[in-house]
Amino acid sequence: MAYQVATNHVVTGDVIASAVQLACRAPSVHNSQPWRFVGEGGGILHLYLDRDRLVDTDASGRQAVISCGAVLDHLRVAMAAAGWATNVDYYPNPNDHTHLASLDFSAMPFVTEAHRQRADAILSRHTDRLPFAAPADWGTFEPQLRHAVDSDLAALDVLSEDSRPLLAEAAELTEALRMYDSSYHAELDWWTAPFDSFDGIPPSSLVSAPESDRVDIGRNFPVTHLYRERRAQVTEDRSRVLVLSALGDTRRDMLTCGEALSMTLLEATMAGLATCPLTHLTEVKASRDIVTELTGRPLAQVLIRVGTVPVLDETPPPTPRRPLSAVLSWKPGVAGLHR
Missing domain, CATH: 3.40.109.10 (NADH Oxidase)
Structure with missing residues (x-):
């Protein structure tokens, strides 16, 4: 997969959008994808719990928040592959428990091959419910x-x-x-x-x-x-x-x-x-x-x-994900900024 590496000091909306799309390959309870992102000027991104997508039997929202933690780390990995370090402010609004994190980004001096391999692993990972052989080594x-x-x-x-x-x-x-x-x-x-x-x-x-x-x-x-x-x-x-x-x-x-x-x-x-x-x-x-x-x-x-699974095992098709427009929005006047 090709990654656009940071060349300036303010991350563009296109880079954020690409990272969010990749991050949304994160696992979630029953593939409910209970998250939403909101971007604003200056390369700021907010992560929210989408309460409309809570699983009914997860009354406390515990598993939904764990799912959002997975998408948060996936986003960090995707941004690193594009040359940006993610700075996380957890629960920035004490009056809004659905506002899980505010994120800003700083340019990294170098993107290693390991950064890219980890981002590629997002695409190759999938939940496999079939039996496994013992893990090698x-x-x-x-x-x-x-x-x-x-x-x-x-x-x-x-x-x-x-x-x-x-x-x-x-x-x-x-x-x-x-x-x-x-x-x-x-x-x-x-x-x-x-x-x-x-x-x-x-x-x-x-x-x-x-x-x-x-x-x-x-x-x-x-x-x-x-x-x-x-x-x-x-x-x-x-x-x-x-x-x-x-x-x-x-x-x-x-x-x-x-x-x-x-x-x-x-x-x-x-x-x-x-x-x-x-x-x-x-x-x-x-x-x-x-x-x-x-x-x-x-x-x-x-x-x-x-x-471990057999080498010639058939890989199932990717599980579905919501379109980017359903999980990422921009504050008014920001959608075209730095894009």
Whole structure:
């Protein structure tokens, strides 16, 4: 992918727009994309939580804010590849909790190949719900991952293989407790219905019943009906499981946990590993308590399966994203400024 590198001291609207479009490839709960950006003069950009796009079963907005943290870090990565460092002022308006961050940008002296590779990883990353083989050379990758994920943003734990049966028990418990939860199942049907080209989870990103049976800790989505079973050579999921826990229970802690999620996913993608974020194990107290028992941390937010897929595995088409005009607007009189 080509990137326009900074050549002056004020970032242009075109650069911001391109970075926002790339950043919106960030993962979000049920691909709800609960964010919006507003640009103003002088190269200032604001990130807001779009409350109209909250998932009904996420009443507190916790998962939506984590999703916005992921898009914030994705934006930082996209801007760095274009030669701009991002300066973040978190929650700048104490009277508006939907105003998550104000951003300004300063020109970087040099854009490294690693900056560009990380931005390219945004495009190649996707949520893979199929079973994984064990990640190759984990002993080398784990220290790199821990170095890449800022410990001031969230706590990262790598669960042992021995924890797998307890995780599977937590997943089964989650599904059992939600068996008669009509709101939850209606929500899943809504976000997986194949009628919208801009959001939600398309059938190509879901799994069939036999495929789901080979992933013992995945969320049970409405199954897709395929003519052939995919990745049949991986008979059971052998992924390593990571847990990201918030450092506190504030909105900012949820936002920074989302940033750490983005860092984790992109680092794994750059290493050639497949990933699948999981939040259903933290949505119900009983299953969240099991995760707490495994990590010793009370504020687990996201689990992530990390593993290897066959070299010749078919890559699914990108999941849909909302058009740029739906997520980025400009304050009056600014749209053409510096463009």
